[in-house]
Amino acid sequence: MSLSRVQKAAIIALVLIVLIGEGAILVYWGHGDWQKRVSFVLDIIGFYGIGLGFVSHSEAFGEVKFIFKEMTSPNLFSFIGGNLKFLGVVFLVSSLGVRPGKTMPSVVTSLGGCLFIFLVPLTLLYSIFHILVIMPITYASYVLASALVESVQYSDRDEIAEVTDGATRSKFSIRQIVANNPVEAKGFLIGLPAAILSLVIQFGERFF
Numbered sequence: 698m699s700l701s702r703v704q705k706a707a708i709i710a711l712v713l714i715v716l717i718g719e720g721a722i723l724v725y726w727g728h729g730d731w732q733k734r735v736s737f738v739l740d741i742i743g744f745y746g747i748g749l750g751f752v753s754h755s756e757a758f759g760e761v762k763f764i765f766k767e768m769t770s771p772n773l774f775s776f777i778g779g780n781l782k783f784l785g786v787v788f789l790v791s792s793l794g795v796r797p798g799k800t801m802p803s804v805v806t807s808l809g810g811c812l813f814i815f816l817v818p819l820t821l822l823y824s825i826f827h828i829l830v831i832m833p834i835t836y837a838s839y840v841l842a843s844a845l846v847e848s849v850q851y852s853d854r855d856e857i858a859e860v861t862d863g864a865t866r867s868k869f870s871i872r873q874i875v876a877n878n879p880v881e882a883k884g885f886l887i888g889l890p891a892a893i894l895s896l897v898i899q900f901g902e903r904f905f
Contacts, residue, residue: 750884
């Protein structure tokens with residue numbers, strides 16, 4: 698189902714309001730000095746970017762890997778849709794664990810159902826945090842990372858690297874690696890620098 702111009706404008710306005718609100722909270726009502734506040738944002742970007750990159754590389758998610766591509770898309774509406782689909786999958790998994798079967802094979806299975814009931818409110822809280830905090834913070838990072846990845850992916854030049862392991866020589870295309878693994882590449886581009894910057898800020902705060 699395609700969105701009308703009014704609906705798209707409303708979504709963009711809502712995203713801008715959330716971003717402005719988060720910025721105001723971070724600047725005017727955040728606790729601690731500015732280093733801790735910036736480090737908090739960088740930690741979210743670093744953990745989320747690296748974590749999503751590793752998860753998307755798993756073969757266990759082969760049939761739903763398209764969701765990860767949408768979650769890292771520079772297109773705002775694809776980005777929002779992919780993240781909402783991801784949260785929907787999380788809730789579906791929770792519903793399968795909570796829903797009791799006619800026969801329980803073991804006490805451990807019954808215990809698992811009870812644990813899922815306990816996890817439902819935590820899943821709901823995480824979903825709210827994901828929508829209101831993680832998505833607005835990471836979207837701008839994924840736009841920048843997408844610009845870098847697509848510039849390499851559609852470049853008219855390529856670099857061939859060669860690795861030697863004993864008597865074995867392997868050649869691979871840098872552009873092909875990036876083109877075949879865009880989600881992992883974006884996760885690396887936003888996650889690693891953010892994690893390093895956060896460590897640098899925390900180190901400077903402790904020793905300088």
